[in-house]
Amino acid sequence: MNLRGVWAIYNYEMARFFRTLGQSLISPVISTVLYFVVFGAAIGSRIQNIDGVSYGAFIVPGLVMLSLLTQSVSNASFGIYFPRFSGTIYEYLSAPVSPMEMVLGFVGAAASKSLLIGLIILATSAFFVPLQIAHPVWMVVFLLLTAITFSLFGFLIGLWADGFEKLQIIPLLVITPLTFLGGSFYPIGILPPFWHTVSLFNPVVYLVSGFRWSFNEVSDVSVWVSLAMTGVFLAVCLAAVSWMFRTGYRLKN
Amino acid sequence: MQNAAISIQNVSKTYATGLTALKAVNLDISPGEIFALLGPNGAGKTTLISIICGTVTKSSGTVSVAGHDNEGDFRAARSLIGLVPQELHLSIFESVWDTCAFSRMLFGKPRDDAYLEKVLRQLSLWDKRDSRIMALSGGMKRRVLIAKALAHEPRILFLDEPTAGVDVELRQDMWRIVRELRESGVTIILTTHYIEEAEDLADRVGVISKGELILVEEKKALMRKMGQKQLTLELTTPLAKLPKALAALGLTLAKEGRELVYAYDMQKPQHTIAEVLQAVTDAKVKFGDLHTEQSSLEDIFMGLVKQ
Numbered sequence: 001m002n003l004r005g006v007w008a009i010y011n012y013e014m015a016r017f018f019r020t021l022g023q024s025l026i027s028p029v030i031s032t033v034l035y036f037v038v039f040g041a042a043i044g045s046r047i048q049n050i051d052g053v054s055y056g057a058f059i060v061p062g063l064v065m066l067s068l069l070t071q072s073v074s075n076a077s078f079g080i081y082f083p084r085f086s087g088t089i090y091e092y093l094s095a096p097v098s099p100m101e102m103v104l105g106f107v108g109a110a111a112s113k114s115l116l117i118g119l120i121i122l123a124t125s126a127f128f129v130p131l132q133i134a135h136p137v138w139m140v141v142f143l144l145l146t147a148i149t150f151s152l153f154g155f156l157i158g159l160w161a162d163g164f165e166k167l168q169i170i171p172l173l174v175i176t177p178l179t180f181l182g183g184s185f186y187p188i189g190i191l192p193p194f195w196h197t198v199s200l201f202n203p204v205v206y207l208v209s210g211f212r213w214s215f216n217e218v219s220d221v222s223v224w225v226s227l228a229m230t231g232v233f234l235a236v237c238l239a240a241v242s243w244m245f246r247t248g249y250r251l252k253n
Numbered sequence: 254m255q256n257a258a259i260s261i262q263n264v265s266k267t268y269a270t271g272l273t274a275l276k277a278v279n280l281d282i283s284p285g286e287i288f289a290l291l292g293p294n295g296a297g298k299t300t301l302i303s304i305i306c307g308t309v310t311k312s313s314g315t316v317s318v319a320g321h322d323n324e325g326d327f328r329a330a331r332s333l334i335g336l337v338p339q340e341l342h343l344s345i346f347e348s349v350w351d352t353c354a355f356s357r358m359l360f361g362k363p364r365d366d367a368y369l370e371k372v373l374r375q376l377s378l379w380d381k382r383d384s385r386i387m388a389l390s391g392g393m394k395r396r397v398l399i400a401k402a403l404a405h406e407p408r409i410l411f412l413d414e415p416t417a418g419v420d421v422e423l424r425q426d427m428w429r430i431v432r433e434l435r436e437s438g439v440t441i442i443l444t445t446h447y448i449e450e451a452e453d454l455a456d457r458v459g460v461i462s463k464g465e466l467i468l469v470e471e472k473k474a475l476m477r478k479m480g481q482k483q484l485t486l487e488l489t490t491p492l493a494k495l496p497k498a499l500a501a502l503g504l505t506l507a508k509e510g511r512e513l514v515y516a517y518d519m520q521k522p523q524h525t526i527a528e529v530l531q532a533v534t535d536a537k538v539k540f541g542d543l544h545t546e547q548s549s550l551e552d553i554f555m556g557l558v559k560q
Contacts (some may be wrong), residue, residue, distance in 0.1 A: 002328065008358035019346070087342030091401070094306040094336045095359045096328040 009105025062184030076154030
């Protein structure tokens with residue numbers, strides 16, 4: 001195993017992040033503050049408590065997940081798309097680095113970045129609502145699994161995309177609707193039965209539900225179901241990535 | 254070949270578009286030689302290099318690098334190879350030093366600042382080590398690509414059109430570097446359009462055309478074997494008609510009778526130069542000057558590719 005090679009890729013990707021630290025952090029923090037002002041202070045004050053939790057505190061896990069998902073996807077997709085676009089991918093392909101080592105470097109860096117952003121948003125939210133984390137270990141587990149899974153998903157998009165438009169379209173058309181309809185801002189139990197059933201096909205529901213449970217033990221589905229579904233999605237992404245590398249899809253002619 | 258630096262057997266490549274870029278290519282590269290791959294645009298030079306280096310997947314055949322299969326034992330094979338691509342593919346926001354240190358690490362080698370310094374000095378990049386790549390000229394960027402390829406101390410170096418779009422000074426610098434590398438025992442495979450480059454540098458030459466390796470030969474043998482020499486006599490008074498005695502020797506008239514030309518094979522000329530000159534004197538033809546020309550690799554190459 002070429003650990004140095006993995007470290008080289010990881011380091012390079014992280015350096016890119018730290019070079020633009022201001023931009024990387026300011027925009028997610030500002031959007032989180034806006035959500036808290038609108039949903040927490042303005043509208044939230046008129047919404048009754050959900051399972052004994054104030055609306056402001058209820059949306060914290062959803063907001064963290066929202067950023068974690070979008071950041072993971074955009075970091076990882078850009079990370080692998082850019083070398084393909086600029087041609088520097090030749091070096092990765094001609095180096096003694098296996099496909100899985102490449103994934104480890106790129107996806108590891110993307111997941112690290114989005115984890116950092118997720119934690120900063122969590123810290124930001126502590127200024128607006130009293131934070132209580134009932135199960136810190138579970139919280140970390142869900143954070144990690146989500147960051148890794150969606151970084152893998154982003155990596156797939158970065159491999160698939162053959163233009164900057166395609167790089168934007170999946171996050172816009174798939175990730176954003178899934179997160180907004182995935183119970184980030186409401187418990188899916190309040191939906192009519194039909195939409196409730198539809199929601200159960202949304203993988204984000206399980207992530208948000210499990211993550212929220214680790215904060216205040218309020219959840220839409222059992223934490224084990226959440227964990228299992230996250231595992232399934234992770235496995236699907238892993239399988240797709242390894243298929244792509246085996247066939248050389250979009251990487252090699 | 255058992256101890257070949259690179260052994261290519263029956264390698265074919267058909268792209269997804271249906272384009273067949275290589276047809277059953279066989280080639281052995283010996284350790285320590287400079288091998289020049291010549292061919293017109295689209296002949297398959299870059300495809301062949303890319304297959305050996307692992308950036309393009311072959312359709313069939315095998316490639317081994319110092320005995321290591323380039324797919325089954327890709328780590329060992331790729332560790333030995335440095336690749337300088339044709340295009341200036343560089344991450345422009347990085348510094349020269351950082352990008353070279355990255356290349357070394359990517360290939361799994363431990364940090365070695367002294368070695369990297371040596372490479373950068375050899376390529377006259379040391380003063381630019383902290384410059385961002387976007388601030389460098391095209392020629393400097395090409396040097397950076399070479400430095401990156403050398404960063405992990407490869408035993409085999411691929412140069413894909415290293416001097417395309419490079420000024421004269423830099424080209425000569427490149428040639429000097431290539432020779433220095435060969436002296437340190439590095440095997441070098443280069444592709445080029447510039448025949449003079451192959452003529453000047455290479456030990457062996459391969460000519461590739463339409464995906465087929467149509468010729469592999471020691472450069473000297475090739476020039477000897479295929480080299481035509483030509484003797485030209487500039488006449489003081491133009492001849493209207495070629496004397497029969499001279500026509501019998503194979504001489505021809507050129508430039509409206511102002512020149513007498515004798516083309517001959519260097520290996521086994523039918524008549525010696527002395528015989529020809531004697532016959533000219535006997536025919537009472539006076540000439541003011543004479544010169545000989547030897548066909549270059551370029552002429553040979555053009556002759557081959559046109560066939």
